Amino acid sequence: MIKLYSYFRSSASYRVRIVLAMKSLPYEYIGIHLLKGGGEQFSPEYRKLNPSALTPTLVASDGAVITQSLAIIDYLEETHPNPSVLPVAAADRAYVRSIALQIACEIHPLNNLRVLSYLKDVVNAAEDTKSAWYAHWVKLGFDAIEATLASDPRTGTFCFGEHPTLADICLVPQVFNAKRMGIALDAYPTIARINDAACALEAFSKAEPSRQPDAF
Numbered sequence: 060m061i062k063l064y065s066y067f068r069s070s071a072s073y074r075v076r077i078v079l080a081m082k083s084l085p086y087e088y089i090g091i092h093l094l095k096g097g098g099e100q101f102s103p104e105y106r107k108l109n110p111s112a113l114t115p116t117l118v119a120s121d122g123a124v125i126t127q128s129l130a131i132i133d134y135l136e137e138t139h140p141n142p143s144v145l146p147v148a149a150a151d152r153a154y155v156r157s158i159a160l161q162i163a164c165e166i167h168p169l170n171n172l173r174v175l176s177y178l179k180d181v182v183n184a185a186e187d188t189k190s191a192w193y194a195h196w197v198k199l200g201f202d203a204i205e206a207t208l209a210s211d212p213r214t215g216t217f218c219f220g221e222h223p224t225l226a227d228i229c230l231v232p233q234v235f236n237a238k239r240m241g242i243a244l245d246a247y248p249t250i251a252r253i254n255d256a257a258c259a260l261e262a263f264s265k266a267e268p269s270r271q272p273d274a275f
């Protein structure tokens with residue numbers, strides 16, 4: 060049985076949970092609390108699996124340990140290709156990946172817990188400076204994604220056409236996170252519409268933070 064080391068609010072873990080649900084793959088959920096006791100991600104046992112001390116980590120049924128959400132999703136896609144999280148044509152696959160990477164590389168790493176903790180503990184940034192930092196990187200990223208989605212003919216019910224793809228799988232957790240941090244989506248009507256459509260799907264709903272075993 061697949062094991063997923065996850066934190067309910069971790070947006071990178073949320074991506075993987077969506078894919079596991081889309082592909083109907085059963086798995087054991089192991090909660091890694093990112094705050095309790097200074098953070099369970101730093102425990103020696105967890106670091107043996109994931110030396111970066113980040114969630115998620117997936118242990119495949121054959122024991123293979125895989126870190127990094129997008130590498131895990133690639134692995135799940137290659138081992139369980141149906142339903143696919145990518146379109147068929149190479150150019151379309153690249154387009155979907157480019158939206159996913161705008162979130163996973165340009166927004167998420169700058170707003171990760173350890174970056175925000177560094178701002179607070181080392182840079183001595185005040186709470187409102189930290190919030191402004193968070194909002195700044197979300198705004199830059201969402202402005203670009205909204206402009207793309209609002210004008211590209213490939214946009215449909217979802218980021219690409221009528222089926223959810225890797226782009227939606229990255230977008231929904233980032234929107235969840237942004238809303239939790241008090242960012243309004245008024246300037247992002249296309250993102251908000253696609254987010255609502257994706258969240259209405261069973262696989263996205265099952266993966267939602269409040270439905271995880273470690274949610275409080």
Ligand SMILES: N[C@@H](CCC(=O)N[C@@H](CS)C(=O)NCC(=O)O)C(=O)O
Binds near residue numbers: 093100113171
């Ligand atoms: N690029 C990594 C990011 C993983 C990541 O940053 N995970 C966050 C939660 S979303 C984490 O574990 N943060 C713990 C920390 O910052 O100490 C991935 O996609 O898996």
